[in-house]
Amino acid sequence: MLALRLWSVRHARGLGRAYEVMAKFAPLLAPLARLIGMGRTEALLTPVERIVKSTLFDCRMCGQCVLSATGMSCPMNCAKEMRNGPCGGVRADGCCEVRPDLPCAWVEAGAGAKRIASDHLAHPTPLLPAIDQRRRGASSWIQVLQGQPDPAFQPPMGQRITPEPQQAALEAACNSGRFVVTVEVAPPDSPRPDALLARAGLFSGQVDAINITDGAGGNCHMSSVAASAILAAHGHVPVYQIACRDRNRIAIQGDMLGAAALGVRNILCLTGDDVSQGDHPQAKPVFDLDAVSLLHIARGMCDRGEYASGRKLQEAPDLFVGATANPFVPPYADRIANLEMKILAGARFIQTQFCFDLALFDDFMREVRQRGLHRRAHIIVGVGTLKSAKALDWMARHVPGVHIPRSLLARIEGARDQQREARRICIETIDALAQMDGVAGIHLMGHRNEGTLAEIITECDLRKRPRLHTV
Numbered sequence: 454m455l456a457l458r459l460w461s462v463r464h465a466r467g468l469g470r471a472y473e474v475m476a477k478f479a480p481l482l483a484p485l486a487r488l489i490g491m492g493r494t495e496a497l498l499t500p501v502e503r504i505v506k507s508t509l510f511d512c513r514m515c516g517q518c519v520l521s522a523t524g525m526s527c528p529m530n531c532a533k534e535m536r537n538g539p540c541g542g543v544r545a546d547g548c549c550e551v552r553p554d555l556p557c558a559w560v561e562a563g564a565g566a567k568r569i570a571s572d573h574l575a576h577p578t579p580l581l582p583a584i585d586q587r588r589r590g591a592s593s594w595i596q597v598l599q600g601q602p603d604p605a606f607q608p609p610m611g612q613r614i615t616p617e618p619q620q621a622a623l624e625a626a627c628n629s630g631r632f633v634v635t636v637e638v639a640p641p642d643s644p645r646p647d648a649l650l651a652r653a654g655l656f657s658g659q660v661d662a663i664n665i666t667d668g669a670g671g672n673c674h675m676s677s678v679a680a681s682a683i684l685a686a687h688g689h690v691p692v693y694q695i696a697c698r699d700r701n702r703i704a705i706q707g708d709m710l711g712a713a714a715l716g717v718r719n720i721l722c723l724t725g726d727d728v729s730q731g732d733h734p735q736a737k738p739v740f741d742l743d744a745v746s747l748l749h750i751a752r753g754m755c756d757r758g759e760y761a762s763g764r765k766l767q768e769a770p771d772l773f774v775g776a777t778a779n780p781f782v783p784p785y786a787d788r789i790a791n792l793e794m795k796i797l798a799g800a801r802f803i804q805t806q807f808c809f810d811l812a813l814f815d816d817f818m819r820e821v822r823q824r825g826l827h828r829r830a831h832i833i834v835g836v837g838t839l840k841s842a843k844a845l846d847w848m849a850r851h852v853p854g855v856h857i858p859r860s861l862l863a864r865i866e867g868a869r870d871q872q873r874e875a876r877r878i879c880i881e882t883i884d885a886l887a888q889m890d891g892v893a894g895i896h897l898m899g900h901r902n903e904g905t906l907a908e909i910i911t912e913c914d915l916r917k918r919p920r921l922h923t924v
């Protein structure tokens with residue numbers, strides 16, 4: 454089956470043409486289908502569609518076929534069922550974060566899409582809506598026959614119709630032209646807020662915002678929304694991270710409203726790491742949404758004052774909405790298209806994965822500037838340090854999406870004081886990023902390493918630095 458699925462991607466152009474012809478002529482059969490009865494026609498079509506598409510594409514009959522937009526690679530073969538991939542966990546060999554024995558369905562989608570339209574950057578994959586769970590098992594061909602609009606498209610949110618909110622503190626910092634500094638803090642494994650406040654306290658007056666992770670790595674901690682609210686109540690500026698892994702769209706929208714009610718003004722939309730890497734690998738992953746569909750929904754709530762269902766809110770929340778990017782994993786050439794899709798879906802700031810490879814990031818930023826993306830969203834680059842080459846090597850091998858060049862590990866390995874050398878590299882990286890046009894700031898990360906991060910911020914005197922562009 455995998456071989457046939459890969460064959461279909463290799464022949465995406467021919468299959469795409471065949472689909473176009475079918476989509477053009479199928480509505481001519483609609484009168485006949487009405488004569489037979491649409492219900493009966495669908496009952497006849499569904500098993501045929503299932504056999505043909507499961508043979509060619511490993512189709513799962515989601516009922517909203519998007520193959521024409523995904524280079525003939527069925528996104529239901531993505532372990533996170535992402536409709537707008539790839540995720541940031543793709544392995545260096547192009548295989549899946551969750552199923553390392555299989556090629557990433559979205560790397561395949563990118564390859565197939567390029568066969569259909571060679572300039573994939575000029576014809577990026579459209580925003581695909583979150584799946585309608587009611588249609589699972591239903592026929593997509595019946596929709597084509599009825600001439601219904603292609604489900605593989607969701608227009609961007611358009612102009613804001615709700616009143617312009619007051620700028621949140623992080624947004625004001627991003628617009629100030631000053632180098633922005635954010636830091637990541639993991640919530641505690643305790644019902645007491647003291648530990649959280651002690652960690653956050655290390656950064657008082659030193660950073661523009663503190664990200665609160667949401668079950669990072671699939672591990673359980675105090676909820677991100679509660680920890681963010683605690684920080685907001687104590688005068689910090691939290692960024693509430695929302696992973697799609699653990700909650701469906703009803704729970705997430707409720708949490709977003711709840712966070713806003715508790716004084717949280719910034720959210721970061723992530724698809725999330727798979728449960729297999731965390732401390733509850735036996736848990737059921739949800740992935741009702743992916744980061745892009747979550748961004749779209751968040752913007753709908755803020756800009757249109759409505760839920761994903763279209764139902765009106767009594768009052769729209771004021772949220773500064775961000776997303777992540779990972780320029781350091783394959784498919785490198787498609788990472789720009791992925792970033793552009795997130796910005797189109799509504800991201801106003803971007804926080805990247807750890808940058809340990811400046812050359813790779815420089816290439817990425819060149820493309821970002823060429824496409825003017827740094828003027829549409831604030832690019833904040835992830836940096837960090839660990840105690841030794843061994844710890845960094847472990848992270849590179851076990852944390853999805855982290856890439857650390859061998860030369861950098863060798864430099865740390867060869868140093869007499871490995872911790873000091875790793876810290877020096879982090880500071881050099883920050884200095885280089887501060888000189889890079891289009892970089893709005895840095896995002897410091899490091900699990901249980903808050904003390905060192907606070908020292909680095911002080912040593913670099915980061916918040917006094919101007920940056921090389923304004924949005």
Ligand code: SF4
Pocket residue numbers: 530531532533534535538539540541542543544548549550551552556557558559560
């Ligand atoms: S690497 Fe990520 S996007 Fe690709 S198939 Fe696996 S889970 Fe899906």
